[in-house]
Amino acid sequence: MAEERQFAPGPAEGAGPGPQSPDGAPYKRFSPHFQRFKRKVCRFCTKQISEISWKEIDKLTRFTTERGKIMPRRLSGNCAKHQRMLAAEIKIARLLALMPFVRE
Numbered sequence: 827m828a829e830e831r832q833f834a835p836g837p838a839e840g841a842g843p844g845p846q847s848p849d850g851a852p853y854k855r856f857s858p859h860f861q862r863f864k865r866k867v868c869r870f871c872t873k874q875i876s877e878i879s880w881k882e883i884d885k886l887t888r889f890t891t892e893r894g895k896i897m898p899r900r901l902s903g904n905c906a907k908h909q910r911m912l913a914a915e916i917k918i919a920r921l922l923a924l925m926p927f928v929r930e
């Protein structure tokens with residue numbers, strides 16, 4: 827004499843079309859949580875910046891996470907060349923105590 831319990835179906839999560847890329851295809855790999863990282867063009871290439879300096883803390887800080895980690899290329903959208911330069915400059919800035927190794 828087991829009484830069957832009936833659960834009402836909850837609202838479907840993540841239903842509906844996601845954000846559209848410039849090509850018109852929906853993003854698949856990025857959850858809405860990461861939407862602000864979806865830029866895929868290297869910012870240094872578009873502005874034709876050939877050198878990044880450890881002195882430009884404001885620019886470098888933009889490519890770190892809240893915790894102070896260097897943002898991976900898949901999130902920042904930088905090309906390999908500029909990502910290498912950026913990482914090297916951030917490390918210099920850290921050693922000079924201009925940027926934190928880790929932010930609490």
Ligand SMILES: [Zn+2]
Nearest residue numbers: 868871905908
């Ligand atoms: Zn680049």
